[in-house]
Amino acid sequence: MCGIVGIIGKEPAADRLLDGLKRLEYRGYDSAGICTVTDGSFDRRRAPGKLRNLAQRLAEEPLGGESGVAHTRWATHGAPTEDNAHPHIVGDVVVVHNGIIENFKPLRDELIAEGRTFLSQTDSEVVAHLIAREVENGAEPRAALAAVLPRLHGAFALGVMVRTHPDLLLGARLGAPLTVGYGDGENFLGSDALALAPLTQRIAYLEEGDWVAITHEEVEVYDSANQRVSRPIVNSGASGQLMDKGNHRHFMQKEIYEQPVVVAQTLRSYLRPLESQVSLPDIEFDLSTVERVVIVACGTASYVGMIGKYWIEGLARIPVEVDVASEYRYRDPVLLPNTLGLVISQSGETADTLAALRHMKAGGVTTGGIINVPTSSMAREVDLLLPTHAGPEIGVASTKAFTCQLAVMAALATNLARARGLLANEAEIVKQLQHVPEAMSMALAHDAEIEAMAPKIAAARDVLYLGRGPEYPLALEGALKLKEISYIHAEGYASGEMKHGPIALIDEAVPLVVIAPSGPLFDKTVSNMQEAQARGAQVVLISDADGIAQAGENTIATIEMPKVHPLIAPLVYAVPVQLLAYHVAVAKGTDVDQPRNLAKSVTVE
Structure with a gap:
C-alpha cells in the first residue's frame, strides 16, 4: 500500500x-x-x-x-x-x-x-x-x-x-x-x-x-x-x-473504507491495461498442464475459494475442489498429477492451512498461495506466490483481506482460462476489474442508510442470508461476519435450498438478508425470497436499482448497489454485507475489533 x-x-x-x-x-x-x-x-x-x-x-x-x-x-x-x-x-x-x-x-x-x-x-x-x-x-x-x-x-x-x-x-x-x-x-x-x-x-x-x-x-x-x-x-x-484508526470509530470500519484503495493496488499488480491483459507473477510451471485445482483455506478465506470455484470452472473449465483446511488432511485426500493446490491466507501462518499445504507438497502437488504477508511461512513454501496488497489488517473480522483475495482469485481464473485457450474477451475482464474500486466506493456511499436500518437486525436472535451462484458463498460470509462480531446466530444458504429444510425456521422474528444482483439468477432468487415472505420473513434486499424496482416491495429495507458485471459483483456486494455486520455489532455494543474468543491469526490446530 x-x-x-x-x-x-x-x-x-x-x-x-x-x-x-x-x-x-x-x-x-x-x-x-x-x-x-x-x-x-x-x-x-x-x-x-x-x-x-x-x-x-x-x-x-x-x-x-x-x-x-x-x-x-x-x-x-x-x-x-x-x-x-x-x-x-x-x-x-x-x-x-x-x-x-x-x-x-x-x-x-x-x-x-x-x-x-x-x-x-x-x-x-x-x-x-x-x-x-x-x-x-x-x-x-x-x-x-x-x-x-x-x-x-x-x-x-x-x-x-x-x-x-x-x-x-x-x-x-x-x-x-x-x-x-x-x-x-x-x-x-x-x-x-x-x-x-x-x-x-x-x-x-x-x-x-x-x-x-x-x-x-x-x-x-x-x-x-x-x-x-x-x-x-x-x-x-x-x-x-x-x-491509527483515523477518523473511524473502529479498525474494522477503517479497513472496510480502505477497500477501494487496497483492492485497486492489488489489481494493479495483476492488470496490464495497455496490453488488455491480466498477468501473474513469474511462474515456474506451465498453467496449461493444470487439470484440477484444489483450494484449501479456513473461515472467510474458504469462501474466497468457493467463489473462485465458480470463476475457474466457468472461465477455464477446470474442475475445482474446495476444502476447509482443518478437515483436508484427515480425510486422506486423493492427490492426483497435474493438480494445482491453492492455499488462501491473510497471515500466511494459519496452522491448519499451513499443514494442508505441506501435505500437498509431500504428495507431489504443485502449490500456489494467495497470501497477504510475503515473508510468511506459506509465502516462502508455495511454488507460486500470488500476493495481495491489503496492508496490515487489525480488525479480527476480515474485510479488506477478503476482497483483495477475491481480486487475485479473479486474476488466477483468467490466466487459467487463457492457458487453456478458452479466454474469449480478456479486454472486457480487464475493463470490469478496473471498475471495481469505483464501484466499491459507490457501495460505501450507502453506509448511512445501512447504519439506520441496522437496529432492525440487532434485535434478532437469528438471521438467515440467501444467495445464488457466487453470491451463495457471499451469503455464508455475511452470516459469518454477523456471528463473529455481533454474536447473533446467523446462517447462509443457497437460495434454492430454502425449501429443503431451512424455510421451517422462518417467522416474523427472523430477518432474511437476500443478496441478489440483477442478472440471470435474479428471478430464481426472488422466487425463493417470496416463498419466505409468504411465511412472514422480514426481508432486507441487497440489489441494484433494477432488482429493487422489480422485487423491493414488502421488504423491511433495501440496500441499492451499483449495477455491475456478474464477475465483479462478489467484490462490490461484500461491502454492504460487511457494513451491515459492523453496524449491527455497534448497535449491540460489542467489541467490534476484538470479538470474544477470536484471534486474528490462528496458529494452532
Missing part, C-alpha cells in the same frame, strides 16, 4: 520526509523517492528497493530545501524501477499518487496525441501531465488541480507541488486516506497520522472528495464542489501507536 508525505516547512525537509516514509513501511513498498524545492527548482532522488537504498542516495547526493513531497510505491503499472518510482515530474509540476486512475489509458492516449512524452509506465504520470497542461495554459495551481480532479476516475490520494509556487502544497483524496498536519509556521500532508507523528499531533482527516491547499500559515480545505469547508483538527496521539 503506497505512502505519501509532504512538508511545507521551515527546517531542512529531506531527513524529515525520509523519516515519514520509514513510518509508512508497514504498508509495504518496493521503491521510494523524495523531491524538494530548492532555489525555485525541483531536486529529486529515487531508488528501487528498500528505504536504505534511498537513504544511501541521499547520503551521496544530499537534497536541500525546506519543502517537498515523498512517496513509497508498490510496483504495479511497470516494474519497481527508478523511472517508475514517484515523485513524477512533468514541466513545473511534481506529483505523488496512491491508488488507481481507472481511466488512465484514454487520458494517456489523449495526451500522447497532443505530443506529450511519458517517461514511466505508471498511471500516476497521467495526473502530472494533466495538471502541468493546465498550468502551462495559465491556470493558478489551485484552479489547475480543481480542473483535473473531475477527469480522474477511480480511487486516489494525491500530493502536488508547482515549481513556480514553492510555498504551496496541494492534496486531494477520493477513496484513499489523506491527512493534514498543522504545525507552527509549517504544515504537512500524509497518508495517515502515523507518518506525521514526529512532525505534529494536530491533524485533520480529509473527507471523501476533499482537496486541500497548504501553505506555511494556512490550510484551505475544499469539498468536491470546490466549496471552502472546515474539517475538525484533532490530537492524533499517534506517536506511540503502530496503527
Whole structure:
C-alpha cells in the first residue's frame, strides 16, 4: 500500500520526509523517492528497493530545501524501477499518487496525441501531465488541480507541488486516506497520522472528495464542489501507536473504507491495461498442464475459494475442489498429477492451512498461495506466490483481506482460462476489474442508510442470508461476519435450498438478508425470497436499482448497489454485507475489533 508525505516547512525537509516514509513501511513498498524545492527548482532522488537504498542516495547526493513531497510505491503499472518510482515530474509540476486512475489509458492516449512524452509506465504520470497542461495554459495551481480532479476516475490520494509556487502544497483524496498536519509556521500532508507523528499531533482527516491547499500559515480545505469547508483538527496521539484508526470509530470500519484503495493496488499488480491483459507473477510451471485445482483455506478465506470455484470452472473449465483446511488432511485426500493446490491466507501462518499445504507438497502437488504477508511461512513454501496488497489488517473480522483475495482469485481464473485457450474477451475482464474500486466506493456511499436500518437486525436472535451462484458463498460470509462480531446466530444458504429444510425456521422474528444482483439468477432468487415472505420473513434486499424496482416491495429495507458485471459483483456486494455486520455489532455494543474468543491469526490446530 503506497505512502505519501509532504512538508511545507521551515527546517531542512529531506531527513524529515525520509523519516515519514520509514513510518509508512508497514504498508509495504518496493521503491521510494523524495523531491524538494530548492532555489525555485525541483531536486529529486529515487531508488528501487528498500528505504536504505534511498537513504544511501541521499547520503551521496544530499537534497536541500525546506519543502517537498515523498512517496513509497508498490510496483504495479511497470516494474519497481527508478523511472517508475514517484515523485513524477512533468514541466513545473511534481506529483505523488496512491491508488488507481481507472481511466488512465484514454487520458494517456489523449495526451500522447497532443505530443506529450511519458517517461514511466505508471498511471500516476497521467495526473502530472494533466495538471502541468493546465498550468502551462495559465491556470493558478489551485484552479489547475480543481480542473483535473473531475477527469480522474477511480480511487486516489494525491500530493502536488508547482515549481513556480514553492510555498504551496496541494492534496486531494477520493477513496484513499489523506491527512493534514498543522504545525507552527509549517504544515504537512500524509497518508495517515502515523507518518506525521514526529512532525505534529494536530491533524485533520480529509473527507471523501476533499482537496486541500497548504501553505506555511494556512490550510484551505475544499469539498468536491470546490466549496471552502472546515474539517475538525484533532490530537492524533499517534506517536506511540503502530496503527491509527483515523477518523473511524473502529479498525474494522477503517479497513472496510480502505477497500477501494487496497483492492485497486492489488489489481494493479495483476492488470496490464495497455496490453488488455491480466498477468501473474513469474511462474515456474506451465498453467496449461493444470487439470484440477484444489483450494484449501479456513473461515472467510474458504469462501474466497468457493467463489473462485465458480470463476475457474466457468472461465477455464477446470474442475475445482474446495476444502476447509482443518478437515483436508484427515480425510486422506486423493492427490492426483497435474493438480494445482491453492492455499488462501491473510497471515500466511494459519496452522491448519499451513499443514494442508505441506501435505500437498509431500504428495507431489504443485502449490500456489494467495497470501497477504510475503515473508510468511506459506509465502516462502508455495511454488507460486500470488500476493495481495491489503496492508496490515487489525480488525479480527476480515474485510479488506477478503476482497483483495477475491481480486487475485479473479486474476488466477483468467490466466487459467487463457492457458487453456478458452479466454474469449480478456479486454472486457480487464475493463470490469478496473471498475471495481469505483464501484466499491459507490457501495460505501450507502453506509448511512445501512447504519439506520441496522437496529432492525440487532434485535434478532437469528438471521438467515440467501444467495445464488457466487453470491451463495457471499451469503455464508455475511452470516459469518454477523456471528463473529455481533454474536447473533446467523446462517447462509443457497437460495434454492430454502425449501429443503431451512424455510421451517422462518417467522416474523427472523430477518432474511437476500443478496441478489440483477442478472440471470435474479428471478430464481426472488422466487425463493417470496416463498419466505409468504411465511412472514422480514426481508432486507441487497440489489441494484433494477432488482429493487422489480422485487423491493414488502421488504423491511433495501440496500441499492451499483449495477455491475456478474464477475465483479462478489467484490462490490461484500461491502454492504460487511457494513451491515459492523453496524449491527455497534448497535449491540460489542467489541467490534476484538470479538470474544477470536484471534486474528490462528496458529494452532
